[in-house]
Amino acid sequence: MVAEGAGREAHPVVFVLDKRGRPLQPTTPARARKLLKQGRAIVARHTPFVIRLRDRVVEGSAVDGVALRIDPGSKGTGIAVTCDITTVDAATGKVVTDRRGLYAVELTHRGALIHKKMGQRSAYRRGRRTRNLRYRAPRFRNRTKRKGWLAPSLRHRVDTTLSWASRLQRFAPVAELHVELASFDTHQLSAGGLLEGAEYQQGALAGYESRQYLLEKWGRVCVYCGATGVPLQVEHIRSRCRGGSDRISNLTLACGPCNQAKSSRPIEEFLAGRPARLAKILSQAQRPLQHAAAMNSTRWALRGALALLGPPLRAWSGGRTKYNRARSDLAKTHTMDALAVGDLPDGARITRFPATVLVAAAAGRGAHARTSADKYGFPRLYLPRQKQFFGYQTGDLVRAVLPTGKYAGTHIGRVAVRATGRFNIRTAQGLVQGIHCRYVQLLQRSDGYGYSIRKEEGGCGTGMPE
Known part of the structure; x- marks a missing residue:
């Protein structure tokens, strides 16, 4: 759905196609209104708002190209269309590259609903087999899953993200693709291997990945006393002097007093009087972060699908995204994270972001079933x-x-x-x-999506729109 009064004026830019349907550089809403009023363009699509020119082709137009930056998530995905503007700093005389956000889409997945519906369908079938009904032999024992198979709730995330990347490629001249492979690379955190194409283990980016993972996993509280709103320190569950490693499964978060009180003592001795908390910590330490596990299951499938679109594809990690967002003092949203995906050299700035965001909620295309089932799985209505x-x-x-x-x-x-x-x-x-x-x-x-428009949460400093 689109908010009342939300036409082309609600979008930060308008996508432009030439007379043959090929993408040109996006333009401003004011210029789009002028072209429509003069009869030089027609409306090609309402949401996102796209116009098609009647008197221009790509060969006679200067097209700089844009970058498409994607921040995949378990429940939602942020997509940003950006362009880089090179300027000369008047004070220092140095060449500075400014990143500007032209358009932002927040894609809301329906993976949780798909998982629920698949469970209901399984329960209906299981129930019909176990009741005193005509027996039907199971027919699924000889089926094998093909290579690269993903559960429907996970495949949905890949397909919808690919669909929107392909759609924006038809509306804008995408010259390069940047995608964050995962918020947390659990292989990198546990095994210490190098992420492909990223050097964030060195310098100012060191520690961002593991600390952010621990904050999400342990709920931003001290695991020993439950304190919140206090500085937390990375703590070894089994101290290194007793053979503990730096693997992510051996790390947790603790406040300063608890960290000092535990020191190098075994956790069983430190929590001898609180067996319930001890069991919870030991159990949660071996359990991966749920959303990170879902993203790690789909990241390579998403990368392979995006690579087939054509433009050069570069993959990045969440550690670099957070570092870029913190440098630019941007708010924490899916679309702001998408804007910060990729390399942002020293001295470069994110000088503009879209004031509004198009929220595309996956709503499906209806059902194939011609009946609705009752609680026993039998048809109720036609x-x-x-x-x-x-x-x-x-x-x-x-x-x-x-x-x-x-x-x-x-x-x-x-x-x-x-x-x-x-x-x-x-x-x-x-x-x-x-x-x-x-x-x-x-x-x-x-088209299977419900649309709405929300205002982007502002940042400070270089993150504010011009």
Whole structure:
């Protein structure tokens, strides 16, 4: 869904295609309005807003190209379209490269919902087999999983991220791709190997990876006393003088007093009077971070899929992303992390980020089932076989202009169709019910996503927009 009044004015830039549908350099909303008013362009897509020129082709236009930066996540993925501007610092005379964010997309995955639905389907089938019903022999024991198989909830993250990268490549002249492979490389943390193409183990970036991983894993509290809001120190569960290693499974977080009180004593001796806390620490130490494990399962599949898009692809680690974000004093969001993905040389700055972010929530394309099941897994209701009514189908992006009544005004959002012709529209302000189809205007066909626009959380210093 798109917020009311959110047209091309709500987007920081407008994507431009030439008369043959090939991407040109993005332009400003003001220039796009001028081109549309003069009749030199037409609207090619509503969200993201794309115009197509009637009198220009790529061969006669200067196209600098943009970079696409992706910060994958377990629940959401940040995507930023950026360009680098080289200037000369008036004070020092040095050449400085400024990174500017042109467009930002926050992609919300539905992996948790897919996992839940797969579990329900499995329970329905298992239940039907165990009841006193006609027996059907299992048919899945001879099936093997193909190489590179991912669970549907994980495959969904790869497919949706690839879909949006491909989509933005059609709208903008993407010259290079940058992707953060994982927030935490558990192989690097445990085995001490080198990450491909990253030198963050040296200098100012040293320690960012392991410390951030420990903060996420242990909940930013002291594991011994539960203190919060205090400086935490990296602590060896089994001290090094007693044979403990620097592996991530042997590290935890503790406040200063607890760290000193434990010193080099065995943890069993230090927590002898608190067996429950001891068991919890030892159990959690061997358990990897859930979201990091999910990302590590999909990162190579995502990298391989993105490499097929064509532009040069470079992979980075979350340690460098956090370092770049901290240097630029940016807020912690998916889109800000995407803006900070990649190499940011010393002296370079992130001088601009989009003031608004397009939130694309994966909503699916409907169901194949023609019935809905009861709690026992048996069909309960029969659904209509057709999806379109009066030229609309559920999920279409529409605009409804109501002259009078309870919902008088303009409403933009995703529509839920009914055979009666009375539709429901879900907008950013809530659900508008019972809108007759004669007041509805189609903006964009359903593409499996619900859209909304939010303001980007600001930063300080160089992170503020110009």
